[in-house]
Amino acid sequence: MPTPGEHKTVQSRILEYAQAVGWTFVPRKQAEQRRGFDPDAPAADRARSRSLFFDDLLAAKVREFNSRYIEAGGALLGQFRHLRADIHGNREFVEYLRNRGKFFDVDAKRERDLILIDYEHPERNVYEVTEEWAFHNGHHGTREDVVFLINGIPVLVIECKNANKDEAIALGVDQIRRYHRETPELFVPQQLFTATDAIGFCYGVSWNTVRRNIFNWKDAEVGKLEAKVKGFCAIPQMLGFLKDYIVFAEKDEELNKYILRQHQTGAVEAAVRRALDPLRTRGLVWHTQGSGKTFTMIKAAERLFRAPEADKPTVLLMIDRNELEDQMLKNLAALGLGNLEHAGSIARLNQLLRDDYRGIILTMIHKFRDMPANLNRRANIYVLIDEAHRTTGGDLGNFLMAGLPNATFIGFTGTPVDKTAYGKGTFKTFGSEDDQGYLHKYSIADSIEDGTTLPLYYQLAPNEMLVPHETLDKEFLSLAEAEGVADIEELNKILERAVNLKNFLKGKKRIGKVAEFVARHYRENVEPLGYKAFLVGVDREACAHYKHALDKFLPPQYSEVVYTGSNKDSKRLKAFHLEPKRERQIRKSFSKLDQQPKILIVTEKLLTGFDAPVLHAMYLDKPMRDHTLLQAIARVNRPYENEAREMVKPHGFVLDFVGIFDNLEKALAFDSDEINAIVKDLKLLKVLFKNKMASEAPAYLGLIERHFNDKDVDTLIEHFRDPERRKAFFKAYKEIEMLYEIISPDAFLRPFMDDYATLSAIYAVVRKAYSKRVSVDRDFQRKTNQLVQDQVSIYEVQRVDGLVEINAETIELIKQRQGGDATKVINLIKGIERKAEEESEDPYLIAMAERARAVQDAFESRQLDTAEALAALLREVESNETRKQEQAEKSFDGLTYFVYRTLLDAGIGNPEAVSRKIRLAFGEFSNWKRSENALRELRKQVTFALLAETEDLDRVTTLVDELFTLLDKAQRI
Known part of the structure; x- marks a missing residue:
């Protein structure tokens, strides 16, 4: 077929x-x-x-x-x-x-x-x-x-x-x-x-x-x-x-290039259409945290500024965080916009609007406080508001809309928790002109399905470390003013009054226990995966305490404290004040896998807007809810995969030391479907692992009947000869392996360890047997790799990835070796490939490896049966021995013999003399691999040497191409 x-x-x-x-x-x-x-x-x-x-x-x-x-x-x-x-x-x-x-x-x-x-x-x-x-x-x-x-x-x-x-x-x-x-x-x-x-x-x-x-x-x-x-x-x-x-942006002083995704371009188009609609002046873009909202806003602003229909507009870009200002200004400047102003004060913003400035103005939300009514009545003013739920949290929205009565307002938010007063206000203010309450939506479920963000799993800390339920409910979850809390500053004000709650969280003995637990969990669960973590304290004092406690269990360089300092701070707090340059360096280093620190201890800074895909775990010891909770836990849901693909971040993880996730329906005033898309209990993964080990693993484990001796290896080689079977097994194994990596270490896994180790051994055998020389799949995840090293060796798994010397004794050795013919086929192919790698300057061996791979393809697709494939490979080995003998008799090196053999097979006259002439040309242009001119001259000399014996230019061209193609492949081995 x-x-x-x-x-x-x-x-x-x-x-x-x-x-x-x-x-x-x-x-x-x-x-x-x-x-x-x-x-x-x-x-x-x-x-x-x-x-x-x-x-x-x-x-x-x-x-x-x-x-x-x-x-x-x-x-x-x-x-x-x-x-x-x-x-x-x-x-x-x-x-x-x-x-x-x-x-x-x-x-x-x-x-x-x-x-x-x-x-x-x-x-x-x-x-x-x-x-x-x-x-x-x-x-x-x-x-x-x-x-x-x-x-x-x-x-x-x-x-x-x-x-x-x-x-x-x-x-x-x-x-x-x-x-x-x-x-x-x-x-x-x-x-x-x-x-x-x-x-x-x-x-x-x-x-x-x-x-x-x-x-x-x-x-x-x-x-x-x-x-x-x-x-x-x-x-x-x-x-x-x-x-x-297509956008360019600098991050950590490095230039990066990005493309807006379909949900982003859809939102930009929708926002521009709404802004240019003379009949409607409101719109809400509801895109979940981590979906690229900043670039969406920037592009919408640029499109509006450049739109001829907008007739030289004023576009206000309103953000809600100081740390976003510099980055936003750099990104806007990269667009090549000439009309760009930064309104760094209330007076400057009022002046720009009063003077009828045309262009893009970047400003902060709070700069609208006390803005005069009817400051600018033009209709072609477009206001794009980041984290729009915050404008409805007080009177800022009233000042803004009274000051610019005819403007169009497009709100952007990732967390309009619609069941809270603030959430309802967001929909009422920005979504009133749309039947669904929003102009464009990209939900958490959408982003997880697309891979824009990762699922989040949580686990509750041991009961003795959790806040007493009555205290948490009375001083936080049941407070009316805490419902829908929109930012960290509001949250901190509420927590300041929660005396019993804070006293419990900052108890000296408890902080010591939590620090020890965090250190052990990080060492056993997060560090083996290669990722990093946040420890979130209830306030700055708690962060200072945690740093001292954590240093008792981890090297001091593992962690750094990052918070905003004040001149009024105590000596204890001032000890962790950071100069701006030092803070930037810590942020940059934290974002890189191979640099310290590995854990950042924070309470407010970095809980919004900070994007570090290597951040995998959050140790949460600060009561949070609604917007603040969503924004914080979104720090750990960014996908990460390095180019080598040996690290693929599976999910984000939150270890809850407060008890918030035990009251998730109350802590997140979201529809239950949205909550289920956000976070899941780690217990669910244990159920999934158990089910997969019960339903999928037995079919593969049943292939091992003799404690993994050579007969079992033969069985695996033959069973997985079909590429579709291999693909199904690799997929099933990788899903099980990922679950193991997430759950481990855990006593729950003990009953499954033997079967999982066997499954890993099967994977190792099959993958080594059939993997191509260039592989895009990693061997094992980190924890499994250790398990394989520690336990799989007890099976004494027979090697199937080579160790067959390609020499005069090979044929006899293969005939005498125990094991099925299918295993011999694979071993011979691996041996030929390895020989070609070891002697990569010999084109004959490179060509031989190419023919061996062709045999493997025919063997796997059943165009050749096992006996035919083995016979073809043995002929290759036999032919190579004949070649070596003839090459020695003529005193040829590998290159000269390959040219000689190629010319002889092609019927070129005087092949021996011509091949020696070509070898001299290679010696003359020995730098042909590095110099374009040398390569060009070398090809010319080779071509002329062949044309001296035949006038068939097409045949000569083909022979030259074949020679240099194989030599190019030899370079890449």
């Missing part, structure tokens, strides 16, 4: 669907001609140092769109070639794509914007798509599957993978990462990438291949490649990405 192929089932279909939505297909040869390829050059040379653009089309469009442009032909391309081949050069290119590049108008003696893409009249642009986009920079070569171009500029690459490959999408993304490393020049103009296997379809932006910033394109159903391509690659969608929805 035929298997799906990369080109037939994926690549060709993408090209077909792209044409259906307006892209013109350019065949590969035609595309190469338009890029200046020399058709007479050897195949690998054609891609070398050729243009990254369709030069003629780009030049024609520049002159069409810029009638005053008179630069010499090639001048613009010269500018592009001098851009840095990194994220900074890519950012400069985005400015060109957004028509913000400049050229000098000689007649007018001034600079003008250089138009590359006509966004206002998209029909004037030329939209093309091609395949097999090759490029070589002299060191590495790349061939991208599908590339989309606008006006001759490549903007999108799609990497296609076969759906029957394990981890196909991950392999595609891994290739995109390799392209960035080896041929970064490609990603100066290219802005977006996708990887698809016809089932999944993920996308991201160039220069950001971190897994948490690569997203699945949402469509109604899994699969549906046609709908996904026609949606993602639709011309209006692509123009929108390029013009509006």
Whole structure:
């Protein structure tokens, strides 16, 4: 039965669907001609140092769109070639794509914007798509599957993978990462990438291949490649990405690139439509914490500022936290906006509005206090308010709306807890003009389903550490003024009056017990996973106490205290005051896996707005509820996955020392469905683990009948020969493993340890037997890896990953070795691959390894039975021994013999003399791997040596390509 192929089932279909939505297909040869390829050059040379653009089309469009442009032909391309081949050069290119590049108008003696893409009249642009986009920079070569171009500029690459490959999408993304490393020049103009296997379809932006910033394109159903391509690659969608929805921002003094996701672009579009609607002046964007609300607001502000219909508007961006100001200003400045003001005081804000300033104003919510009524009555004033629930918490909203009576107000919030007074006020103030009470919603459940945020699991601390239920209820949960508490400052005022509650939380003996518990839990549960934690104290004094207590159980460098200091503070509190520079360094270091500190002790600072994906656990010892609780626990729900994929954060975790989560319905005035999407009791995972071990594990455990001897290994090799069976097992095992990692250590696991260890051993055998040389899957999670080292060895699992020497005795050794033929097949393949790795300068061995992998593919797909596969591999070993003998007789090295054998098989005359001549050429240009010129000259010499014996240029070109392709593969081993 035929298997799906990369080109037939994926690549060709993408090209077909792209044409259906307006892209013109350019065949590969035609595309190469338009890029200046020399058709007479050897195949690998054609891609070398050729243009990254369709030069003629780009030049024609520049002159069409810029009638005053008179630069010499090639001048613009010269500018592009001098851009840095990194994220900074890519950012400069985005400015060109957004028509913000400049050229000098000689007649007018001034600079003008250089138009590359006509966004206002998209029909004037030329939209093309091609395949097999090759490029070589002299060191590495790349061939991208599908590339989309606008006006001759490549903007999108799609990497296609076969759906029957394990981890196909991950392999595609891994290739995109390799392209960035080896041929970064490609990603100066290219802005977006996708990887698809016809089932999944993920996308991201160039220069950001971190897994948490690569997203699945949402469509109604899994699969549906046609709908996904026609949606993602639709011309209006692509123009929108390029013009509006790719953003650059600095974080920790490093430049980062992001793309707005579908829920963000949907909210921006909805907010702009509402702001420009003359009949409606209110709207509420309800996006859960951690879903990118800041970028959504910034883009909405920019779109409104640039909208011609807005007629030179005033756009007010209102934020609620001091620490957001600097970051927001940097992000706004990165948009290239000329009209941007920071209203740092009430007087400055009033002055700007009184003077009818046109542009974007960044300010804080409290700057509206005591604003005069009717300060500016214009209608084209658009107010975008972050954490909108806070404006309804007092009289700020009244001042704001009286001062700007005809403005449009769009509220943005992640926590409008609608069952509280404040929550209802948020809906009443901003959602009154929408039937559902909001303009656009992206719920917690939506974000977890999309992977924007992670599920949260909680566990209650031992009873003796929990606040007495009566005290917690009387002094906090039942207080009317605590209902819907909107920010940490309000919360602190309430807690100041909770005398018994605070005395309990700050009791010296209790703090010692909690610190010891936290230290042990962190060491056993969080640190082995590689992640970091917050310890949240009830106030600053509690934080100071916790630091002293924690240092008794953990190295002092493990933890740092971060809170806002005051001149009135006691000596104890002043001991932990931080200079701004030191605090910035602590924040930055905490966000990195390999740096200290590992635990931050906080009470108010960093509980809102701080984004560190490596933060996994929160030890909560401060009573919180509603908005404040949601904002705080959202710090631990950010996804994290490093590029090597050995660390994938499974969830966020809260260990509750107060008892809040025992009263969740009261602490979070949310609908029960929303609460269930937010946090779950860790006990549920134990039930899930138990069920999986009972329902899924037995089928696999039953394959082991002889305490894991060689016969059991043979059984596993044969049973999992089918790739679909392996895929199902790997999926089931990884789900069980993840549950184990989360739960461990716990006495609950003791009855399952033997079976889990056996299951891990099965996984180790199967994965080692069938994994390809380039693997995107990690061996084990951290805790399981230790278990495997400690316990799996008792099974004396037979090795299936090599240790078969490929030499004169191999054939006899294989025949004598115990075990089934299927295991011998796998061992031989591994042995041949290892031999090729050890002697990677020998092209013959590289070619032999390629043939061995082809045998493995045929063996797995049952095109060859076990005996046939074994026979084919033994012939390879036998042939290699014959080769070595003949090579020694002729005094050839590996390269010379490979050339000789290739020429002999191809029927080239005088193969021995020609191969020696070619070997001399390799010696003459010994730096060919590092120098483009040397490589070019070497290829020329090899070609001339062959042409001296035959006039068949096509055959010579094929032979040269084959030789250098294998040598290139040898370099990568």
